[in-house]
Amino acid sequence: MTAATEVDRLVATHGSEPPALMDIARDIQAAEGCVSPERQRQIAERLDMRIAEVRAFVGFYSFLTEEPQGSIVIRLCDDVVDRMKGFDRVRDAFEEALGVSVGETTPDGAITLTTTPCIGLSDQAPAALIGDVPVPFLSSDRARDIVSSLRVHADPTRLVTRMGDGKNRHPLVRSMVRNNLERPGTFIFGPEYRGEAIRKALSMTPFEVIRTIKTARLRGRGGAGFPTGMKWEFTRVARGARKFIVCNADEGEPGTFKDRVILTELPDRVIAGMTVAGYALGAREGLFYLRGEYAYLRPYLEDVLERRRADGLLGRDILGKRGFDFDVEIRMGAGSYLCGEETALLNSCEGRPGDARDRPPFPAESGYLGFPTSVNNVETLCCVAKILEHGAATFAELGLQQSTGTKVLSVSGDCTRPGIYEVPFGTTLEAVLEMSGGEGAGAVLVGGPSGTWVNPEGFGRRIAFEDLATGGAIVVFGPDRDLLVALEGYADFFAEESCGYCTPCRVGTQLIQRYLQRFREGRADQGDLDGLLRVARTLKTTSRCGLGQTAGNPVLTTLQSFSQVLEAGLPAVGTRRAAFDLEASVAGARALRGGDHV
C-alpha cells in the first residue's frame, strides 16, 4: 500500500483540487520515471477526476509519460539553430556512448535519450536538458564526457563544472547557462530601485495606474502586441469574486530566450510588475507560469518571492497599505509550446491538457477558473515596473508612435555575438545585425517560425509593431544556409506542438511536412507547390488558435521573400521546371483567399 500513500502524501503537499495535478504528476514522473496507469487511477480518485481526464493530461505534456523512462532523461534540443551548430554530431556521440538511439532507454533503465524543441539556449547551441539541468555548448567530446560522468555518479547537477555569467552563479541557480547580455539597455536593464514601482502605484488610485500604462502606450511583449492598459481596463471592470494576474513565463517560440535572462537577472522587477497589476486590477492572487524547461530557476524564484514577503512587498497590507493584499504562486509547465498561448496556459494551470480555448469569452472576462484574469508576458511586466518608476513620458519618448519603449531581442544563429540586445523600437534589422556580428546574412527570421522571413533587401526594415513585429527572436542565417532545411525543421516543430484539436492544424501541419519532404527530395512539381500553398493558407484562415494560424507562416513568408528556395526544390531538368510557375501559384492561392493579408 506504499504506492497509494505516496499519492496521498503528494495530495497533502499540493492540494486535492485539479489544479494540483501538474505538481503531483511532475513529482511522480521525477520519482518513478512515468505516471503509470495505476498512478493515474489513484490520482483520479484523490482529485475526484475521471481517469480519462488524468490520462489526457499525462498524454498531452511531453515531459510526462505513461511508459517508464530512465532515471535520467537527456533531452537534446533539435531546433533549427542547434542543427546549424552541430546537433547531428552531438546526437551521434550520445547515441554511440549510450548504445541507444534517440527515443530509447539504456537497457539498465538508467538513461533515456530524446529530443525536444528550443529550450531557450539558442545563443549557446547545441544545448540539452539533462534532468532539470541545462547544458549549453555541447560537442561530441563533451557528450562522451557527460555519459561517462553520469555512469559514475548518476547526478545531473554534478555535471555543472563551470558556472555561467551573472546570476547564473547565484547559489540557488548554479547553472552553466550564460546570459550573454551583449547590450543591456538603460531601460529594462537599468538600475533597480527596490519597492519603488509599488510605492509609486500605491500613491495613485488603481485607475490612475491603468491610465499611466495607457499614457505610456505599452503593448504586450509576448508577441501579439495588445495594448496592456486596455487589457487591464477590461479585467478591472469585469465582474468576479476573485481576479488573477498571470505572468506568462512559458517562452516557447524557437529562438527566444530573453525571458530566461530577465528572470535570471531581474526577477524582482517582474514580480513588482505583477504586484502593480494586482493593485491596478483589484486582484489578490498571482500565478507565475514557468515553462518546464526552466524548472532549474524555480528554487531561485521561490526565494525571490519569500524575500519579498519578508520585506512587505508581497502578502498582506503591502508596504503598509491597508487592504492591499497580493501574493504569487509558481505554476509549472511540462513541455508544450502551445501552453504559452494564454488560454492554453490557463487550461494547463487548471489541471487540463494545454489546448486552447475558444474566444470569446476572453480571459479578461473569464480566465483562470472562470474568474477575470490578465495574462502578461515577463518583459511586459518588467516594462510596467519601469514605467511606474520613471513615468509614462520617459517610456513613451523611446521608440515609435505605435511601438513605445525598448524591446529585448534574443539574437542567435550565424552571428559572432549572439545574445541579448535591448534596443529602442524602430531599430533597423541592419543595425541589429551589425551589433551582433551578423552582417552579410542571407536571411533573418524575425519573431521565430511564427514570424517573418526577411531577405537582405528587407534588412532596412524596423523592429516595431508597425513593421516587423517580434516577441524577441532574431535568428540569423548565413548566405550559404539551405533554407529548405530550416523550413522542414520548423514544419516538424509545428506538427509536434499542435494540440490536434482542429482539422486544419492537426492535418495541415503534417501535410506541410510531406510537401516539404518532396521538395527536398527533388520530387516536387507545380501541383505540390499549389497544394503546399493551399494548406498553408487554410491553416492561416481556418485554424482555431494562434498556433495553427501562424504554422503556415514559414512557408508563406518564404515564398514572398525567397521564392527560389522552393523553386530549387523542383527537378532542375527543363521539362518540369518549365511547368513550374511560382507567380501563377501565388496568384491562384491569392484568389482562393479572396484577399491578400499574408
Added chain:
Amino acid sequence: MSDRVTFMLDGHRIEAYRSQTIMDAAIEAGVYIPRLCHVPGLDPWGSCRVCTVKVNGRPCAACIQPAMDGATVENDTDELNAWRRELVEMLFVGGNHFCMSCEKSGNCELQAMAYRLGVTAPTHPYLAPERDVDASHPDIMLDHNRCILCARCVRTSRDLDGKQVFGFVYRGAERRIAVDPGVRLKDSEADVTDRALDACPVGALLRKRQGFQVPVGGRAYDHEPIGATDGEAEGAPDGASDGESLEPAASAGREAS
C-alpha cells in the same frame, strides 16, 4: 439593452438571441451552414472548422461565434466553399477512409459533405496514419481509422447519456478518442443503447452486426445532399447520426455523472 440582435447572412436578415451562435441562429432560420462537429442540442465544440464563415470580413467558426448586431456574415461563397473543400479533404487524407468497404457509406456525413462540396479525389497526399480498431466490446466497434475527432460521442455520452465513456488523449497527429476508465471499450460503461453511438457522423463508432441493414441506395444521402432539408432533420433515417433529434435529456445532465 435588447436581447435580440439582427445580422445579415448572405443578404438575408437573421434574428438571434444575444449570445446565440451564428450557427444556431442560421439553423433556426432554416439557412444551412455546412457543419460536421456541431449538432444542435449539444454544446458547440469547434473542431472541424467546416462551418467557417466570414464575419465582417474576418473568418471564424459559425458554431462558436456569437451573433453580433449589425454584422455582415458571408456563408455560401466560392471562397468559403473552397476552404471547406480543403478541410474535408484534410479529414479524408488525415485518416483512413475506404468508403467502398465502410458500412456507413451513404449515411456518412463526411462522405456527404464531400459530395456536396464537390470533393472528388483528394489532391493532397494521403497521410495513411497507423490506427487501431477497438473491437473488444461485444456490441460496439470503435474504428480509429475513420474517426474525425469531432467529439460528438464525447459530448453525447456526457450530456445525453449521463455517462462519460469517451474523451481524448495525446496531441497533434497522435490525438485520438480515449475510453474511460481504461484503454478498451469493453472495460467502459458503454452500452449498445447509448445515444453516443448514434452521434457519430462517420463509420468510427458502430453497433456490431447492424452493418448494411439499410441497403445502399436507400440511405440518407443517396438521393439528397447533406443540408438539403436543413432546418429539419438531416440525419440518417435509420437513426444513425440523426443529429437533429438529439435533445438534451432532462435527467441526464452533466451533474448526473
